[in-house]
Amino acid sequence: MHTPEAQVFGTMLVAYGYIYPLQNHRKLVMCNDSSLYRFQTPYFWPTQQWVPExxxxxxxxxxxxxxxxxxxxxxxxxxxxxxxxxxxxxxxxxxxxxxxxxx
CATH class of the missing domain: 1.10.1240.60 (Methyltransferase, Methionine Synthase (B12-binding Domains); Chain A, domain 1)
Structure with a gap:
C-alpha cells in the first residue's frame, strides 16, 4: 500500500517530467497498480532549463x-x-x- 504522500510525490515526478509511464503516455499521474515507469534522461529534466533547438x-x-x-x-x-x-x-x-x- 502507498501512503497518500507517496502517491502525491510520485504524481508530481510524473507531472514534472522526471519519470514517465511506459504503457499509458497520456496519463500523467502515478497509478497505484502494477504500471511501469522509467526515469527520464537527466538531459531532459526540467531543472536543466535548456531551450530545445x-x-x-x-x-x-x-x-x-x-x-x-x-x-x-x-x-x-x-x-x-x-x-x-x-x-x-x-x-x-x-x-x-x-x-x-x-x-
Whole structure:
C-alpha cells in the first residue's frame, strides 16, 4: 500500500517530467497498480532549463513518427511538416539520428 504522500510525490515526478509511464503516455499521474515507469534522461529534466533547438525537437518528432507509424497528433504533424521544410538541408541527418535513437 502507498501512503497518500507517496502517491502525491510520485504524481508530481510524473507531472514534472522526471519519470514517465511506459504503457499509458497520456496519463500523467502515478497509478497505484502494477504500471511501469522509467526515469527520464537527466538531459531532459526540467531543472536543466535548456531551450530545445529546432533540430532536437525535429529528432523527437521523427522518433515519435517512427514509433507511431506516421500517426502523429495533428499539432505534432503540423510541427513535423514545418520543421521538415525549415530544416530540409539536414533532414536526412535528423531522420538518421531519430532512427538510431529509436533502436
Amino acid at each position: 529546432d533540430s532536437d525537437y525535429a529528432i523527437y518528432l521523427a522518433k515519435r513518427n517512427i514509433r507511431k507509424k506516421g500517426m502523429l497528433e495533428p499539432y505534432e504533424q503540423a510541427h513535423y511538416n514545418h520543421l521538415h521544410e525549415w530544416l530540409n538541408h539536414k533532414w536526412d541527418f535528423i531522420v538518421m539520428q531519430a532512427t538510431e535513437q529509436y533502436k
